[in-house]
Amino acid sequence: MNAPSPPIHVLQFRGHTLHAMASGALHWPAAELLCVSDLHLGKSERMARRGGPMLPPYEGIDTLLRLDADIAATRPRTVVCLGDSFDDAASADALDDVTASHLRPLMAGRRWIWIAGNHDPGPIALGGTHLSEYRLAPFVFRHIAEPGAEAEISGHYHPKARLSGRGRGITRPCFLVDGDRIVMPAYGTYTGGLHCDGPELSALMAPGARAILLGVPPVAVPMPRRPA
């Protein structure tokens, strides 16, 4: 029995077919690869550790349950986590048993690549392959977009976009796509976003870029930009 096909947005990038998933994951069916970015596991723990608020400590479970569902739907042989998978190096070490016990079965039986992020640069004890960037032709996967890069898939910025339709404003995390790069939305449950009409993302993305807003299914619009 086939699982119902998940709601996706199909996009062509550098001659390859990629699926932007409603959850914020990116699926490359031909390579049997699933890519997610900015899981920020351990965020609530880090905040409490630093004397901040004690947020509901369930975001790790929630993030991994969604990842579990995406893996079940796409059956990837390779999973690439594009960095900032852990909120900081200490959260990776301090990962609670519940979260760790959800993560291990997901990693079992497939190639698992941890790309280093700016929050979690150090190696971690969870297994998997640790890389600063990963190349699988024609793509390069890294945490932060590099100027002048081509065929690059990155995360870091947590892009989000705002639309207004018939008197209702809608703000959603989004993929940003131009001819050279894809910037992924943050996958973690407790992650904010950076408006793509701010200066940084407006400068990064080429004219004609699109934003693919998360939804069921995700929908593409011309990327909202900073007013000139």
Add this chain to the structure above:
Amino acid sequence: MTALPPQITGWFESRGWAIHPHQRAMLARAGDPCTLLIAPTGGGKTMAGFLPTLAELADGSHQGLHTLYISPLKALAADIRRNLTGPITEMGLPIRVEDRTGDTSSNTRKRQRADPPHILLTTPESLALLTSYEDAGRTFAGLRRVIVDEIHALAESKRGDQLMLALSRLASLAPGLRRVGLSATVEDPAAIARLLARHPDPCEILQADPGPDPDIAMLTTPEPPPWSGGGGKYAIPRVLEEVKRHRTTLIFHNTRAQAEIFFHHLWLANDEQLPIGIHHGALAREQRERVEQAMTDGRLRAIVCTGTLDLGIDWGDVDLVIQVGAPKNVKRLVQRIGRANHRYNAPSKALIVPANRFEVIECVAALAAVREHDLDGDPRGPGPLDVLCQHILIRAAAGPFDAGDLHAEVITTGAYADLPRETFDRCLDFVATGGYALRAYDQWQRLMQRPDGLWQLRDPRAAQRIRMNVGTIVDADKMAVRLHKSRGGKPLGEVEEYFASMLRKGDTFLIGGEIVRYEGMREMVVEVTRTPWQKPKIATFMGTKFATSTQLSDRILSMFRQDDWPELPGHTRDWLHLQRKVSRLPERDRLLVESFPHDGREHLVAYGFAGKNAQQTLGLLLTQRMEAQGLNPMGFVATDYATLIWGLDAVEDARPLFSRENLVETMETWLAENAVMKRTFKGSAIIAGLIDRSMPGGKRKSGRQATFSSDILYDTLRKYDPGHVMLEITREEAMRGLVDFGRIEAMLERIGDRIDHVRLSRVTPLAAPLFLEPGRVPVEGLASQRLMEEEAARLMRTAGLETA
């Protein structure tokens, strides 16, 4: 009675002033633990509060802080300092008076803690902050009296709860502390006395001579008010006439949007260029201060304003108050009227302008209530737990404490007198550990219990963070509005985020009396240009919305029982007669439901008279029931007195829709998902210290990855920890706040099974204005997704791109 020292009596005599009877009475009771003085504005109320202090301090022997004065407005604290310093200097009294608010410099504030003045004037938030320091014991040692000004305003909000909790702390730091409350006219002085007094101390209530009854009437206009809507634009020529006829007029509106629109049209009609200003909470501070200054200097003939001018500086020159729109609440009306003529024993003069035909009835009912001194108000219920959680945090910031002692202290606060220890302990657990079913933070608890049983902060640095989050005012998410310039233009004010999110490039709206055009959003700033020649799109940003009070609704329903209405203008009277002929009029102990086809759709109107919030909730609940029954409801709109629902199919029998079990059951499922709950959650979570003000919904961090929405926290909590105390607090808050289910229940109770469903062939007179009401709520399922797809398709087409 405290004898007045000669410097004071001499000062009064030199001015030829007599001490008012209520000022004498306050002196006579100076030794009582608690006194509440009810006096009209202009009655020397503040002096009555301070006279015992001046008398006790006259001999110069008291060291340190003697009297703490708390007002809801920092402007008022500064004003009182000026008004008090004058007489004290003239009397030659050795008394130091200072104020302390958010505007006080940090150097002064530090000095004030170590070397407090004799009289300190402050706000509830600044006081709570003062009690959070380790040296609070030293600051407040020797404190004898606390004066709470405008306590009627504080008593209605969490600010009052926080203040009273702080007083419970002060009572421990300074035993024998005496409390005085100063209040405007209220419906239930005993309730305020209970809040003020240290439980179970008695509190005597002194009523000053209320002065003459106000001179108040409905403004008559040559043309009748419109059938619906607010704002009172039709009355502008008459309002201008009245402004010309008086020295200074305050023109009150119920919402900011209405104030803006009215001000705009007032200016268009202001041929003589009378100096008229506007004042409301969404204006930039500089702009508000300019208006206040102009007012103080007597340069303005009128100010269009909202509740921001309900309290505050005594402007003796105001000789007319105009209330535009039905007052919704008689007590607020009376207090607003009191803003005119701050001279003792002169009647205040006020005019009410009904904004639409139904409000004519409401205004007549309100006028009758004012004449009969029949004020309204709803009991507030026990003290809210989010404020208690913050109080526990503030206590922890000041140093280690014993849980039993703190509980004992808290229950000396009127609003928390019945707080069970178990509930207190749950709040303490929440503050200490997060209170989650998953004990994730054992290592990182905020508070820990020491071996000797006392609770203390795990990390003393947390105290700083707690102090930054003190306060119970949680604003809706606002976005600054600025003129569009390359380097950020002049700030004009703020709009609520949801309003901003609806704007499209080219839309025009009013702010600060100017018409501006929306150019774009730059991060969290709305950029606009001036477009004085364009017609403004209606500004729908909200400001405070009040529901018509239960008492006022009852009065209206009682009026409907009359055979005729000679007190109403002809047009309104005819309208009611016609309704009675065509259908029937709503009655207090019955529920009138009308249904009729109109314009190809079926309509149903329920005249519940439960107030706007409750009628709105009723709309949501009924449409959900109807959806379940396959009646295809399409939308609804609610006013203070009725809910109108439209859809594809007719309701044959409305009775089952209103069964209590059905509504409660629908309520349970609906409530959890509701945006109202998420909004309420955010407010309570900030107050209780679950999230920082600088986090979700608070101020945006400067970092790249901005904050995430508190909605996510709410959803996560509901999914993984549905029994969490924060969800309980949220529910309780929503039920008595925006959801107002209490009034639906009261209505169901009142009507029992007496539901009159009248089936008609067309729209009835009473229902007709509902069709013109703004704020129609569509009933939808996957609407957001559909809207997003529609908009995406449009944008892609416009950009010449394919949608796939």
